[in-house]
Amino acid sequence: MQVDERGFPDAGDPPKTGRWKLIGPGIVAAATGVGAGDLVATLIAGSRFGYALLWAAVIGCIVKIALAEGSARYHLATGSTILEGWKSLGKWTSWYFGIYIMIWGFVYGATAMSATALPLAALFPFLPLWAWAMISGLVCAAFVAMNKYQMFETAMKLLIGFMFVVVVGVAIMVVPNIGEALTGLVPSLPEGSIIYTLGLIGGVGGTITMASYGYWVNAKGWRTPAWMGIMRLDNRVAYIVTGIFVIAMLIIGAELLYTAQITLSSGDRGLLDLDEVLRERFGPFVSVMFLLGFFATSVSSILGVWHGVSLLFADFVRNARGETGARQDLEKSPAFRFYLFWLTIPPMALLWFGRPFLLVVIYGALGAFFMPFLALTLIWLLNSSRVPKEWRSGWLSNGLLGIAALLFIVLCVNEVIGLIAG
Template identity: 65%
Template sequence: MADSNRTGTVAGGRDTPALRTAGRRSIGPGIVVAATGVGAGGLVATLIAGSRFGYTLLWAAVIGCLVKISLAEAAGRWHLATGRTLFDGWRSLGPWTTAYFAGYVVVWGFVYGAAAMSSSALPLAALFPGTMDLKAWAVLCGLGGLVFVWFNRYAVFEKAMTVLVGVMFVVTVYLAVRVTPHLGSALAGLVPVLPDGSLVYTLGLIGGVGGTITLAAYGYWVNAKGWTDAGWMKVMRLDNRVAYLTTGIFVVSMLFVGAELLHSSGVALTKGDRGLLDLSTVLEERYGTATAKLFLVGFFATSYTSLIGVWHGVSLMFADFAGKFRPSLTAGAPCPEKSRPFRAYLLWLTFPPISLLFLDQPFALVVGYGVIGALFMPFLALTLLWLLNSARTPAEWRNGLLSNAMLGAAGLLFVVLCVQQLREQAR
C-alpha cells in the first residue's frame, strides 16, 4: 500500500505515526458533542435520581455513557468509512427518513430554541438579580449564540466549547469533592440494582447522559475538523472515548451531589431547568454565597454549550439536508457555515422561538415537539444499526458483535423511553 505522507494516511484506512501524532493534538469533536448533549434538564434528572435513591443507580449513569460512546462512534464511523454524510445514509433507506427529518428539524428547532434560551437565562438572572427581566436575558443569550456561530467557523467554535466544558468540569468535580462522597457506597452503586419505583429514573439515566440530535451531528463535526476518511478512524474513536469519559465524570459528580446533599436531607428539586436554582439555594445555605455563585457559573456553562452546540451542529445537518435537494443553495460557499441553508436554520433557531418566550406555548406545538423528539433517538440508533450492517458500508468497517449488541440495546432502550414519553404526552 502506498503511503501518503502529506496527509498522514494510507490507502485502506490505516493510520501512520504522523496521523497519530496529529490526532493527539486534535481531540475536539467528541468534547463538542458530549457537552452539547448534557443540558440543564439532564443534570436535574441526575440530581433527582441521586436525591431519591442515593448511589444505587450509579451503574445506570455509567451504562448511559457506554451507550452514547457506541452511538457517537457509529455516526463518526459512517462518515469516515463511507465518505458520505449521515443524511446521505438516511436517504438511501427510503423517502420516509427525509419526511421525518424535515418535520423534526422544523418543529423541534422551533421549540428547542426557546427552551435553550430560557435555560441559559436562568443562571444569569440569578447571578445578576434585578438587572434584567428573565425574558430579556433569554433573548440576549439567543442573539449571542446567533452572532457567535454566524461569524465563526468550526475551529473557534470548538475552542469556545472546550473552555465552557472546562468550567463545567471544574465546578461539578469541586462540588462532588465538597459534599464528601462516601466512596464505599459509591462503589456499591456500580452493582446493578433496581429499587422499588426506580425503573423510570434508571431508563432516564441510561438514555439521558448526553443524548440528543447532536449525537447525529458528531460525524459532521468530525468532517468539519478535517477528519474525512478512514485513516482518521483511530483518532475519532480516541476522541469519542475521552469526551464521554469526561462527561461520565461530570454526570457521576452530579449524582454524588444529589446523593450526599439532597438524599440525606430529603430536599426535593423542581423538575426541569429551574431545579438547578433550587440546588443553588441549598448550596448557599450549606456552603455560602461563593459556592452557590460558582455553581451558577457552571450552570450557565452547561446550558450555553447546549445552545451554541445545537446552533452550530444542527445547522450543519440542515445545510447538508437542503444541499442534497437543491445543490445551488450551498454551491459557492467556502464552507458549510457560510452557506445559505446553514444561516437560514440559525435564524430559525433564534427569531421564531423568541415569540414563544412571550406567549404560552401552543398545546398542539408542544405535543408535536414531544412526539417528534421522542422518536429521534430510536430512529438514530436503529438506522445506524441498519446502515452499518449493510453493503452501504465497506466490509472492513461494518458492525462487529459488540457494536451490534450496543446499538441494538440502545435502540431497544430508546424505544421503551419513546413509549414512555408518548404516554406522558397523551395524559
C-alpha cells in the same frame, strides 16, 4: 487547515504522535448533549435513590459512545454524510427528519435560551429573564455565524472545562461515600426507579446532536478511514468525561439532597434550588461559581445546537435539492444561516406566550422517535454494502446499538403513553 481538491477541510494523514492534542469534536458533542435539564434529572435520581442508580449513568455513557462512534464511522468510512445515508434508505426518512428538525428547532430554541437566562437572571437581576434569554440567543447566533469550526471548538472546550471543574469540585466538597458509590455500580432497581433508570441511561449526553458528531469530525479535517482510531479515541475520552460529570452530579444529589430529603423543582429551575442549598451549606462564593457553571452548561448547549443542528439542516436542504458537491460550504450556505435564524428569532415568541399545548405534544412525540430512529438506521447502514466491509459493525457495535435501540423504543413508548394520558 488545508483543503482538498473539492474545497473540503483536510487535515491530511493522521500524526503518529501527539494524538491527544487533536481531541475536540467529541468534547463538542458531549458538551452540547449535557444540558441543564439533564443535570436536574441526574440530581433528582440521586436525591431519590442515593447511589443506587450509579450503574445506569455508566451504561448510558457506553451506549452514547456506540451511537456517536457509529455516526462518525459512517462519515469516515464512506465519505458520505449521515443525511446522505438516511436518504438512501427511502424518502420516508427525509419527510420524518424534515418535519422533526423544524418543530424541534422552534421549541428547543426557546427552551435553551430560557435555561441560559436562569443563571444570568440570578447573578444579574437588573434585567428580566426574557431579556437575558433573548440576549443569549442573539449572541450565540452571532458567534456561530461569524466564526469557523476551530474557534467554535475552542470556545466549547473552555466552557466544558469550566463546568467540569465546578461540578466535580462541588462533588468533592460534599464528601462522597466511596463504599456506597461502589455498591451503586452493581445493577439494582429500587421501587419506583424504572423510569428514572431508563431516563438516566438514555437522557444524558445528546439526542439529535449525536448525529452532528460526524459533521464536526469532518470539520476538523478528518475525512478518511485513516482517522478512525483518533476519532474513536476522541469519542471515548469525551464520554468518559461526560460519565465523570454525570457521576459527580449523582453524588451531589445523593450526598446533599438524599440525606437531607430535599426536593428539587423539575426542569432547569431545579438548579436554582440546588444553588440555594449550596449557598446555605458552603457560602456565597461556591454559590456564584455554581451559577457560572450552570451558565457554562447551558450556553455550551446553545452553541453546540446552533452550530451542529444548523449543519444537519443545511445538509438536509442540500440533499433535498440533489446537490452533490457543495458540502464544503455548509457553514456558509443560506440554509445554515436560515436555521440559525429559525433557532433564535421565532422561538422568542414562546418566551412571551408560553408553549401551545399541541406544539408540545407534537414536539414530544417526534422527539421520542428520534433516538430509536438514529439507533435503528445506524444498525441498518453500518451493516449494509454502503460501508466497506472492513468498517461494518462487528458483534460489539451491533450489540451496543441493539441495546440502545431497545432502550430508546421503551423510552419512546413511555413518552407517547405519557403524552396521550397527559
